[in-house]
Amino acid sequence: MVHAPPAALSTPPTAELVAAVVRLGRLLRARGIAVTPAESIDAARALGCLDVGDREELRLALRAVMVSRREDYDSFDQAFHDVWTATSGLPPSVPLPGPRHDMVRPPVTAPSKPPSVSLQNWMKPGEVVEGEALTLRAASNEESLGARDVARYAADDEEAFRVLARQVARRLALRRSRRWKSERRGARLDLRRTVRASLRTGGDPIRLERRSRTLRRTQIVALCDVSGSMELYAQFLLQFLHALQNSFARVETFAFATRLSRVTPILRGARFRESLRELGREVQDFSGGTRIGASFATFLTCYPRLVDRRTIVIILSDGWDVGSPDVLADAMRTMRRRAGRVIWLNPLMGAADFAPDTRGMQAALPFIDLLAAGHNLEALGRLARHLAL
Numbered sequence: 001m002v003h004a005p006p007a008a009l010s011t012p013p014t015a016e017l018v019a020a021v022v023r024l025g026r027l028l029r030a031r032g033i034a035v036t037p038a039e040s041i042d043a044a045r046a047l048g049c050l051d052v053g054d055r056e057e058l059r060l061a062l063r064a065v066m067v068s069r070r071e072d073y074d075s076f077d078q079a080f081h082d083v084w085t086a087t088s089g090l091p092p093s094v095p096l097p098g099p100r101h102d103m104v105r106p107p108v109t110a111p112s113k114p115p116s117v118s119l120q121n122w123m124k125p126g127e128v129v130e131g132e133a134l135t136l137r138a139a140s141n142e143e144s145l146g147a148r149d150v151a152r153y154a155a156d157d158e159e160a161f162r163v164l165a166r167q168v169a170r171r172l173a174l175r176r177s178r179r180w181k182s183e184r185r186g187a188r189l190d191l192r193r194t195v196r197a198s199l200r201t202g203g204d205p206i207r208l209e210r211r212s213r214t215l216r217r218t219q220i221v222a223l224c225d226v227s228g229s230m231e232l233y234a235q236f237l238l239q240f241l242h243a244l245q246n247s248f249a250r251v252e253t254f255a256f257a258t259r260l261s262r263v264t265p266i267l268r269g270a271r272f273r274e275s276l277r278e279l280g281r282e283v284q285d286f287s288g289g290t291r292i293g294a295s296f297a298t299f300l301t302c303y304p305r306l307v308d309r310r311t312i313v314i315i316l317s318d319g320w321d322v323g324s325p326d327v328l329a330d331a332m333r334t335m336r337r338r339a340g341r342v343i344w345l346n347p348l349m350g351a352a353d354f355a356p357d358t359r360g361m362q363a364a365l366p367f368i369d370l371l372a373a374g375h376n377l378e379a380l381g382r383l384a385r386h387l388a389l
Contacts, residue, residue: 013044013047013048017044017047018044018047020083020084021040021043021044021047021062022040022044023083024040024043024062024066024079024080024083025037025039025040025043025066027079027082027083028066028067028075028076028079031075031079031167031381032075032167032170032171032381032384033066033067033069033072033075033076034068035066035067039065039066040066042065043062043065043066046061046062046065049061055084059077059080062076062080063076063077063080071163071166074163075163158239158243158272160377161239161240161242161243161377162243162247164240164243164377164380164381165240165243165244165246165247165248166247167381167384168244168247168248168383168384168387169244169247169248171384171387172218172220172248172250172387180211180212181211181212182209182210182211183210183211183212184210187210187211187212188210188211188212189208189209189210190209190210190211193209193211194207194208194209197209217250217310218250218310218311218312218340218387219250219251219252219306219310219311219312220244220248220250220251220252220311220312220313220314220387221251221252221253221254221306221307221311221312221313221314221339222241222244222251222252222253222254222313222314222315222316223254223256223295223296223299223313223314223315223316223317224237224238224241224253224254224255224256224316224317225255225256225257225290225292225315225316225317225318226238226255226256226257226279226283226285226286226287227256227257227258227285227287227288227289227290227320228257228287228288228289228290229290229318229320230317230318230347231287232347233316233318233347233374233375234286234287235276236347237316237345237347237374238255238267238272238275238276238279239272240380241253241267241316242267242272242275243272245264245267245268246267246268246269251264252264252303252306253267254299255279255283255286256291256292256295256296256299257283257285257286257287257288257289257290257291257295258285258288258289258290258291258294258295259284259285259291259294259295259298260295260298260299260302261282261283261284261285262303263279263282263283266278266279266282289322290320290321290322290323291321291322291323292317292319292321292323292328292360293321293323293324293325293326293327293328293329293330293331293360293363294323294327296328296331296332296335297327297330297331299331300331300334300335300338307335307338307339308338308339308340309338309339309340310340311338311339311340312339312340312341312342312343312387313335313339313341313342313343314343314344314345314383315342315343315344315345315364316345316347316374317344317345317346317360318346318347318348318358319344319346319348319356319358319360319361319364320358320360321358321359321360321363325359325360325362325363326363328360328363328364329363329364329366329367332363332364332366332367332368333367335367336367336368336369341369341370341386341387342367342368342369342370343368343369343370343372343383343386344364344368344370344371344372345372345373345374345379345380345383346361346371346372346373346374347373347374347375348375349371349372349373349374349375349379350373350375350376350379356371370386372386
């Protein structure tokens with residue numbers, strides 16, 4: 001006697017479910033997870049073998065098909081939640097996901113504490129409390145030398161920074177150049193060298209020559225503003241640079257306010273909280289005045305070999321400068337001539353009414369390839385697509 005298969009296994013997936021899987025694959029690729037069209041097709045086929053009314057079964061099955069790296073599981077779960085929440089027209093048997101029940105780790109209730117002023121919750125619409133004013137320091141010409149206990153700030157979201165840094169590093173490490181190199185196996189056939197080698201054997205191509213494109217040896221030089229006007233953002237941006245430097249070896253990091261300090265050894269290897277403590281001891285002008293042009297001129301004079309056509313210079317600053325605009329313009333002109341690409345991340349661009357009206361930004365704008373925001377993780381995540389030479 002032949003038993004008919006269950007209805008859930010014989011029912012083809014609806015068009016809405018297939019469209020949701022396609023959107024899920026696109027969202028995963030946008031977040032740096034390598035999902036090929038073939039895996040999206042396999043995921044759509046798997047819908048016919050699942051109980052689509054069981055959201056947990058659906059999530060686990062799609063994750064097994066579309067994700068191959070354990071560190072990408074959290075990103076997949078968030079993308080799955082976003083797609084299924086935003087999808088309308090699903091059959092009633094597919095519930096929209098709420099907070100999922102983690103079968104491995106029980107939820108931990110964090111102790112309540114008053115919200116702190118941080119870059120993560122600043123400038124979010126609808127969260128401004130009347131009567132509360134956020135005071136930002138402007139540019140200052142005064143040096144404020146001495147050690148700073150900057151480690152009093154909590155190093156939040158360390159894992160999120162590490163994931164973002166790994167995505168940026170992976171794009172940089174796998175970027176191919178226009179140059180070719182010889183390969184022995186598993187690469188593209190080199191017809192020219194194959195024909196040339198066949199002349200030694202009477203025109204018979206006994207040995208097939210192969211080639212592949214070389215990897216770009218891109219270097220990043222980061223110049224981070226740690227002056228008083230950047231006090232709200234400096235810890236956030238330095239945490240990103242710390243994660244990036246420990247994920248991609250070819251990174252040189254400098255901090256500047258009224259003077260320039262090389263902080264590459266400080267950010268390398270140690271935990272971020274320990275790096276912050278050492279930064280407070282070693283960077284004497286932390287939260288001091290602002291002299292961007294003079295700091296850049298010092299960098300170009302003392303480290304002339306760091307910047308070449310394979311270098312991407314990333315400047316993280318709000319553009320407040322009390323120095324001469326001509327000094328900054330001359331330094332930016334020289335930097336643009338030497339570097340392959342100059343990117344300026346301004347955290348103030350997260351505000352709706354931002355305009356690059358400061359003297360520093362006006363002097364630097366003609367020599368910048370890209371001016372972008374740098375006020376949250378999402379803005380920094382968009383940086384990866386612009387790191388091309």
